Amino acid sequence: MELLRSHVEHLLTAALANLGITNDAWKPMISPSREKEMGDLSLPCFAFSKQLSMAPQEISAQLAQSISPDQIISEVNSTSGYLNFKASPAWLANQILAGNIRIGDATGKSPTGHKSVLIEHTSANPNGPFHVGRARNAILGDTLVRLNRLHGNEVRAEYYVDDMGKQVAVLAWALEHLTAARVEEILADREPVNPEWQDKPDHMRVRWYQAAQVLRSDDAEKESIEQAISSMVHASENGDQGVLDAFENAYQPVLDGMLETLNRLRIGFDEFTKESIFVTNGDVSAIMNQLSDLEIHGIAENGAEYLDLGARGLKGKTEFYFKRGDGSSLYATRDIAYHIWKFQQSENLINVLGEDHKLQSKQVSMTLNELGQNSPEVLFYSFIKLPEGKMSTRKGNVVFMDDLLEEAKAFAANVVREIRVDYSEEMIAEIAEAVGTSAVRFNIIKVSPDKGFTFRWEEALSFDSDSAPFIMYSHTRTKSIARKCAAFGIEIDTINPNEISLESLDDCPNGLYNLLRTITIHNDVLRRSVEQNRPNLFANQMLNLANSYNGFYRDCKVVEDGEVDLLYLAISEIASKMLEAGMIGLGIQPLEQM
RNA sequence: GGGCGCGUAGCACAGCUGGAUAAUGCGUCGGCCUCCUAAGCCGAAGAUCGCGGGUUCGAAUCCUGCCGCGCCCGCCA
Known part of the structure; x- marks a missing residue:
């Protein structure tokens, strides 16, 4: 363009x-x-x-x-x-056939060196399985990772493991002090674990966490429990290796279970960084000392320390506490140390955070600036609600991602079985898995992150024109055509684009013209989507590309009466590659047939 | 109470670096499979872009007031 x-x-x-x-x-x-x-x-x-x-x-x-x-x-x-x-259609076709329109590669194998980016996303507390709300972060973040790679950036995907806070302490305490029978007794009035997930540690261990939460608020012994947990938290913050090990033993299997869910969604990370590192290596205390030297620094009666960010224009609550009265650090303080470390890895940072972290993130950014550091870019997203209201693990008002994926797969399998009667059960299962996981991802990224939306089963399982299967379907059409041409003995890779006659384009069919135009602006949309951290823009472009291909498919027969039109085939192949690269960029799994 | 965000057809949403008849899907109504996969394609009906003011040749888009919804305002994470 x-x-x-x-x-x-x-x-x-x-x-x-x-x-x-x-x-x-x-x-x-x-x-x-x-x-x-x-x-x-x-x-x-x-x-x-x-x-x-x-x-x-x-x-x-x-x-x-x-x-x-x-x-x-x-x-x-x-x-x-x-x-x-x-x-002019002929000029557009010429540009496209000559390879002047970049197809891209979202796998990250061939960064073309725009810039390096470190994207931190998900970073969920390892205390229980993903529900749909928490998974929005992972899906958004992973899509950002993929789109940056498609754009040519060199990307590193980071998960910040919260291995030392109160949440892990509660889990560790529960695993140490409660038997399975006791846990189930405490949770007797709740839904039992779905038998399907009986061997998945995130679903199992979250029961201990939940039981402990009940005891912390209701039990006769709640004060001594609280004391026990609190002393574990303190020990961990002082770098007590025994306690940190106990924490790790408690959360690691949970985290593994959670990552298994993400893996099914094709979400992975290059690196996991533990919060505790910045305490044990001394970074946190060094930073607290630096902060104490700042002009806008203040001390409370009990010795707790804060920065007065109101002096830098922050409105609302202006004191930002970075040190407790007992001298220990806070989550945000450790986050600052983490950011300084991240900036050593890459000049460009992107964080994906829920809207509840807006204030905290602002405070961290302002403090980083005080220390002479840059601030990260942040993509905030609103929460996913259920028709009955807010998602809440406590009320049992949640939809687990594992359950959604199973439902989506089963639903997809039914569709395939109905319209492809000749497919084997094995093929059906493979297609259904790809369609189900892709649809779940796409339905989350197609809406603007700052829009809070309501989760509805019928929409999450909708495979209509606004969905991943629509894009997948267009792509399988390209594959089907390629197979057909191969059957005619045409080797697609041996076609020389320069030898294709463009004469027929003087009277260009509308469907072809639209496809050429959509292909031409494809990378402009990608750039905008990446620069603005708005994956939904590119998701929309992919729908347009699939839609344009469908128009081309309608107007231009690649194979007709046993004859192959080489120009149409070449265009179809380029569209195919562009669809495939874009699908990988969105985490949609391309299929040969569906 | 203060801060930030959102409010677009019956429903769900796109567009918001200001520009032409506000795009799309679901739902509703109608049409297309002797023809490369109909999970598709074509057409129709459906919108005072929350309400009021302002800036501008021009506002869904920028500013401002109000209303409604969400999130935050812990020496928690």
């Missing part, structure tokens, strides 16, 4: 000069045409009106008159004050 833009700018510079406009202020005003019927790029002429004392319609009409179509631009027209440029 950049090439088209610079060509249009070139044509316009001359045309506008004739009207007496010599500055460049109009250049950023050239934008993709909203009315696709009219053109690819448009220039609104309203702004020239005053300077030229002419009606905008008249200006655009005169400009259209003075610019004649060429190899690249097949049409220049003027409507209601807009000057529209339409790219």
Whole structure:
């Protein structure tokens, strides 16, 4: 698209000069045409009106008159004050066939070196299985990782393991002090564990955690329990290796279970960093000392220390505490140490956080700035609600990701079984797994992260035109065509794009023209999506690409009467590769057939 | 009470670096399988872009007030 833009700018510079406009202020005003019927790029002429004392319609009409179509631009027209440029189909096809449109690779094997990015996401407390709400973080974060790779960035995906807070302490305490029978007795009034997950430690051990939570609020001994937990927390914060080991033994199997769920969604990490490291290696106390030297630093009566971020413009609650009265650190303090370490790994940091972390994140960023550090980019997302209200583990008002994935797979299997009667059960299972997991991911990333949305089973399991299976389906059509052509003895890889005749494009079918145009802007959308950390923009582009391919499929028969149209085949193959790369970028699993 | 975010057809949402007739899916109504996979395609109906004010040649988009919803306002994580 950049090439088209610079060509249009070139044509316009001359045309506008004739009207007496010599500055460049109009250049950023050239934008993709909203009315696709009219053109690819448009220039609104309203702004020239005053300077030229002419009606905008008249200006655009005169400009259209003075610019004649060429190899690249097949049409220049003027409507209601807009000057529209339409790219020539043959030129578009030529660009695409010549490989000037980047297909990309989301696997991270071939970063083209835009920049390096460290993305931290998920970082969920290892105390129980993922529910749909917590999983939004992982899906959003992993998609960001993939899209950055597709864009050519070198990405490292990080999970920050909270291995020393109260949550782990509660879990460790429970595992040490409660028998299985006691746990079930305490949780007698709750839903039992789904037998399906009886061997999955995240589902099992969360029972201990939940039982402990009950005891902490109701039990006669709750004070001594609280004391026991609190002393474990303190010991861990002082770097007590015995306690830290006990914590690890408690949470590691839970974390493994959680990662198994993510793995099924094709979500993985390059590195796990434990919070405790920054305490045991001394970073945290060094930072507390630095913070104590800052001008905006303050001390409470009991010796606790804070920064007065109000002095730096923070509104609302302005004291940011980084040290407790007993001298120990807080979560946020350790987070600052973690960020400083992360900045040593990469200049560009992105965090994925729930909206409940907004204030905390702001405080951390401001403090980092005080220490002369940059602040990370943060993608915040709103929570997923259930029709009955907020998701709450305590009320049993949750949808576990493991259950959703099973449901999605079963639902997909039913669909496949119904419409592909000749498929084996093995094939059906494979397709259903891919469709189910892809659909779950896509349904979460297609909506804007700052929109809180309500989880509904019928929508999560919807495989209609706005979903991953729609994209997957278009892609399998490309595969089906390729197989058919191979059966005719055509080796796709041996086709030389330069030898394909573009003559037929003088009368380009609409479906083909639309596909060419969608392919051309594909990378512009990707760039925007990555730069703005908004995966939903690219998700939408992928729907458009699939939709355009379907139009091409309708209008252009690659194989007809036993004859293969090489131009159509070449375009179909490029669309296929672009679909596949984009699908991997969104975590959708491409299939040969479905 | 204060801070941040959201409010677009019956439902769910896109668009928000200001620009043309507000895009899409579900649902509703109608059409397309002797033709590369119909999980598809084509068409119809359906919107005072929460309400009021402002800036502008032009506002769903920017500013402001109000209303509604969400999140936060721990020496928790």
